[in-house]
């Protein structure tokens with residue numbers, strides 16, 4: 002499973018990238034707002050650092066305006082993935098931009114039917130949101146499993162990019178289901194390293210090493 006980092010925080014991306022944990026980056030207008038930076042500037046900086054796909058989201062609502070924004074974003078770098086919302090206009094923009102050979106990530110997907118339409122419109126990635134469904138007391142992971150099954154039934158090439166990931170458990174569940182990609186905030190990726198038995202075991206080993214006077218360098 003590929004890891005995309007869901008942030009516009011340059012330092013956080015750089016830290017994970019040094020460990021080989023970053024196969025791509027996703028952003029959205031809320032994350033750009035949080036960074037407090039100009040979208041074109043911050044996206045360019047991310048693309049200079051990361052060779053994998055970097056999703057930059059349009060902010061228009063009409064297809065023709067989304068297409069114009071998508072073309073402008075795509076000028077930033079070759080690895081730009083234009084992110085469009087899963088609306089009828091977003092699907093039109095997806096079809097045009099993907100026919101032009103650009104990578105397109107269709108976002109804000111909350112149902113299997115929406116995922117089918119995105120695949121038909123030539124999306125490179127479909128982004129179903131797990132956490133926001135969980136927030137409504139639905140199981141977001143069920144949506145990931147449903148889309149996996151449907152895409153496999155018909156050999157759709159659109160990559161399943163699990164999004165709105167809130168916990169380390171979401172990451173392992175997505176990997177079990179077979180998501181192609183999971184995009185998560187840096188804190189969730191780092192939390193995957195945590196286990197209370199690791200902490201407990203290490204505490205004991207360090208105490209015993211001190212008692213035994215073990216010195217290595």
Ligand code: E4P
Nearest residue numbers: 007027028029132164165166
């Ligand atoms: C995906 O591309 C989105 O940017 C993101 O995963 C949304 O996550 P949230 O629901 O935690 O805001």
